[in-house]
Amino acid sequence: MKLHSILHEVAEQPWVGTAGDKLQPAVLKAFEAGGEAGREIKNALHGTWLGHPLHPAITDVPIGAWTAAAVLDLLERSGSRKYAPGADAAVAVGLAGAVGAAVTGLTDWTGTTKEKRRMGLVHGMMNLGATALYTASLFLRKRKSTRTQAVCLSMLGYGMVSVSAYIGGHLVYRNQIGVDHTATADTYPEDFVAVLPENDLKEKAMRCVKAGEVAVLLAKQGGEIFALAHTCSHLGGPLSEGDLLSGGKVRCPWHGSVFSLSSGDVVDGPATEPQPRLEVRTRNGQIEVRLPKGES
Numbered sequence: 001m002k003l004h005s006i007l008h009e010v011a012e013q014p015w016v017g018t019a020g021d022k023l024q025p026a027v028l029k030a031f032e033a034g035g036e037a038g039r040e041i042k043n044a045l046h047g048t049w050l051g052h053p054l055h056p057a058i059t060d061v062p063i064g065a066w067t068a069a070a071v072l073d074l075l076e077r078s079g080s081r082k083y084a085p086g087a088d089a090a091v092a093v094g095l096a097g098a099v100g101a102a103v104t105g106l107t108d109w110t111g112t113t114k115e116k117r118r119m120g121l122v123h124g125m126m127n128l129g130a131t132a133l134y135t136a137s138l139f140l141r142k143r144k145s146t147r148t149q150a151v152c153l154s155m156l157g158y159g160m161v162s163v164s165a166y167i168g169g170h171l172v173y174r175n176q177i178g179v180d181h182t183a184t185a186d187t188y189p190e191d192f193v194a195v196l197p198e199n200d201l202k203e204k205a206m207r208c209v210k211a212g213e214v215a216v217l218l219a220k221q222g223g224e225i226f227a228l229a230h231t232c233s234h235l236g237g238p239l240s241e242g243d244l245l246s247g248g249k250v251r252c253p254w255h256g257s258v259f260s261l262s263s264g265d266v267v268d269g270p271a272t273e274p275q276p277r278l279e280v281r282t283r284n285g286q287i288e289v290r291l292p293k294g295e296s
């Protein structure tokens with residue numbers, strides 16, 4: 001049986017779904033309870049300020065540090081005792097990084113549903129298990145008499161975090177979490193193309209139209225017409241089915257990301273990548289759009 005099939009079996013267990021049903025709303029409520037500060041912290045943890053998800057960058061710290069610890073432990077076991085302090089320090093650095101990885105990962109997990117949420121929970125539980133093993137290892141490393149057990153626990157933790165890293169790859173490359181869903185092979189029109197009669201777009205309304213190969217969101221607010229890529233950059237939600245917010249913003253119907261209509265910038269996560277913006281003009285009663293010059 002392949003590793004992927006085993007993990008899939010685990011993710012399909014009813015208790016995984018039940019745990020997700022309880023934990024996800026609790027985490028979202030905790031952010032909501034923080035008001036404006038909670039909103040800003042959530043955005044920061046998603047990585048909206050970075051333009052990319054923050055979680056995968058932080059996971060490099062525990063994985064790198066614990067890889068170094070495994071190498072140094074093996075050197076120490078082979079008789080070079082001078083490597084022991086370095087191994088212990090690497091375990092501690094990995095634990096500090098694991099806290100950051102856990103917090104950012106949990107935040108990103110609040111923007112997942114169904115199979116992605118289940119697999120994400122398994123990923124998180126495995127990381128928690130590995131962190132617990134490394135924590136116990138760090139304490140046992142303090143005494144010479146328990147050093148062998150400490151190294152064994154670290155190796156066990158390394159195996160667990162390796163499987164968890166495999167799941168992380170599955171979540172990105174198979175489930176497409178964290179990738180920009182507007183990065184399509186379809187090409188945006190470089191010259192103005194007519195997409196809708198002007199009269200068919202009412203004030204405070206949104207429409208999904210086609211511009212060449214791509215779906216485009218048209219929105220009208222304050223007499224001004226805006227155009228963005230229709231597919232949400234987070235996980236592909238249909239923006240025209242979301243909410244048109246005051247102040248020139250649109251909220252995705254799937255996980256609540258908010259984008260500026262004028263620039264496409266992310267106002268609120270979980271999205272971290274902006275929505276491609278299109279130039280708009282009206283000619284002969286038609287709304288026309290094109291990719292802004294220099295943004296192909």
Ligand code: FES
Nearest residue numbers: 232235237252255
């Ligand atoms: S698809 Fe998740 S916020 Fe749009």
